[in-house]
Amino acid sequence: METTTIDEIQALEARHVLQTYKRAPVTFVRGQGVRLYDADGREYLDLLSGIGVASLGHAHPGLARAIAEQAKTLIHTSNLFYHPLQGQLAERLAQLSGLPRAFFCNSGTEAVEACLKFARRYWYTRGEPRAEFIAFENSFHGRTFGALSVTSNEHYRAPFEPLVPGVRFVPVNDPKALLAAVSRSTAAIIAEPIQGEGGVRPLTPAFASAITEASSTTGALIIADEVQSGLGRTGYPFYAPVLGLHPDLISIGKALGGGVAVGAALLSQKVADTIAFGDHGSTYGGNLLACRAALCFLDELDTGGLLGRISRVGDHLERGLRSMAARHPALIKEVRGAGLIWGLELTRDAAPVIQEGLARGVIVNRTAETVVRLLPPLVITEPEIDEALGRLDAAFAAVGAVQ
Ligand SMILES: Cc1ncc(COP(=O)(O)O)c(C=O)c1O
Numbered sequence: 001m002e003t004t005t006i007d008e009i010q011a012l013e014a015r016h017v018l019q020t021y022k023r024a025p026v027t028f029v030r031g032q033g034v035r036l037y038d039a040d041g042r043e044y045l046d047l048l049s050g051i052g053v054a055s056l057g058h059a060h061p062g063l064a065r066a067i068a069e070q071a072k073t074l075i076h077t078s079n080l081f082y083h084p085l086q087g088q089l090a091e092r093l094a095q096l097s098g099l100p101r102a103f104f105c106n107s108g109t110e111a112v113e114a115c116l117k118f119a120r121r122y123w124y125t126r127g128e129p130r131a132e133f134i135a136f137e138n139s140f141h142g143r144t145f146g147a148l149s150v151t152s153n154e155h156y157r158a159p160f161e162p163l164v165p166g167v168r169f170v171p172v173n174d175p176k177a178l179l180a181a182v183s184r185s186t187a188a189i190i191a192e193p194i195q196g197e198g199g200v201r202p203l204t205p206a207f208a209s210a211i212t213e214a215s216s217t218t219g220a221l222i223i224a225d226e227v228q229s230g231l232g233r234t235g236y237p238f239y240a241p242v243l244g245l246h247p248d249l250i251s252i253g254k255a256l257g258g259g260v261a262v263g264a265a266l267l268s269q270k271v272a273d274t275i276a277f278g279d280h281g282s283t284y285g286g287n288l289l290a291c292r293a294a295l296c297f298l299d300e301l302d303t304g305g306l307l308g309r310i311s312r313v314g315d316h317l318e319r320g321l322r323s324m325a326a327r328h329p330a331l332i333k334e335v336r337g338a339g340l341i342w343g344l345e346l347t348r349d350a351a352p353v354i355q356e357g358l359a360r361g362v363i364v365n366r367t368a369e370t371v372v373r374l375l376p377p378l379v380i381t382e383p384e385i386d387e388a389l390g391r392l393d394a395a396f397a398a399v400g401a402v403q
Helices: 006-016 061-073 085-097 108-125 145-149 154-160 175-181 205-218 288-301 306-327 351-359 382-401
Strands: 028-032 035-038 043-046 101-105 132-136 167-170 186-191 221-225 249-252 263-267 332-338 341-346 365-367 371-374
Touching: 043 382, 061 288, 085 101, 085 263, 085 288, 101 108, 108 145, 108 186, 108 221, 108 249, 108 263, 145 154, 167 175, 175 205, 186 205, 205 221, 288 306, 306 332, 306 341, 306 382, 351 365, 351 382
Parallel strands: 132 167, 132 186, 186 221, 221 249
Antiparallel strands: 028 035, 035 043, 101 263, 249 263, 332 341, 341 371, 365 371
């Protein structure tokens, strides 16, 4: 059955799609770069990129060509056989991260699951099983049981308890509390270098060095969850090293496939040496289509010069956001982030700003209730930033006027 109007689409979903999402009443039908177009032909500037996924923007010609050509050749054969692209992708990720091994999966939460399992396996293989994980308040690592168990938000956790046992939450950016919590029972410390869903909160370098200290005194592994902050988002391939962290495991996803579902756990050789055949697996993980898309993204990031321009464009975005904050001091309390990941901490619920922005043709989202989050496509230009911030500024003015 063909559905056309938003009312028909909503009614059909209301009957048959599990109601886990509160969607905005907009249907996007096509995109071009940082612009999206709805069913009525209205144009929007996308400062969210499908929550950090459409890294090359929408309908990127190179990515579209790569996916189409791969689909015409071969999409999937399973991990029972070799294909030429997984090794190539793993090699490129090793060059970017310094971690020599990759396990491929299909999403961020699966990448986190893999890291948690590999950390447990590391200690099991060493004959010193360790059950505990240290995670942080305001953390978000995904919705599957393992990832949810290291996610702090009670609202996400409570209906599904009991979760994986042995997780302790430590206040973020509190080195003393961390050092007190980590022990020789800790399998791993899991950290988002910039907490994304928790409100765009970067770890402080002092806290990062406490993580390093806790790890080196107890042997606890370090897992950096770079699903949101990794792969160029901050202007660097990964944000953990910028903070001085040297993780044993890194989880990635989101930007990697530019919209094609792909995730990966990256491992140090020390951890990889403790994993055996059959320890973990995925039917789809790292199939030809996903690897082709990811290779195309990395080509743009790396050889295409994308990475080199993100810091400059990100500085421009930061300046624009700070001057917007200065124009709306009653609404915007703080501006946090790096590169092309930013959060505006408001003095109130962020929902009306998101709605007013949408009405004016700019897409941002609310996270941690009071934070307006921006995760634009990595290809965004300075003039596009100015145009989008003009619309966002008008949204703030509208919300401010009815305060
Ligand atoms: C840091 C982090 N880890 C894991 C995830 C889960 O990723 P996915 O939704 O692809 O499972 C997210 C998603 O927002 C995330 O931000």
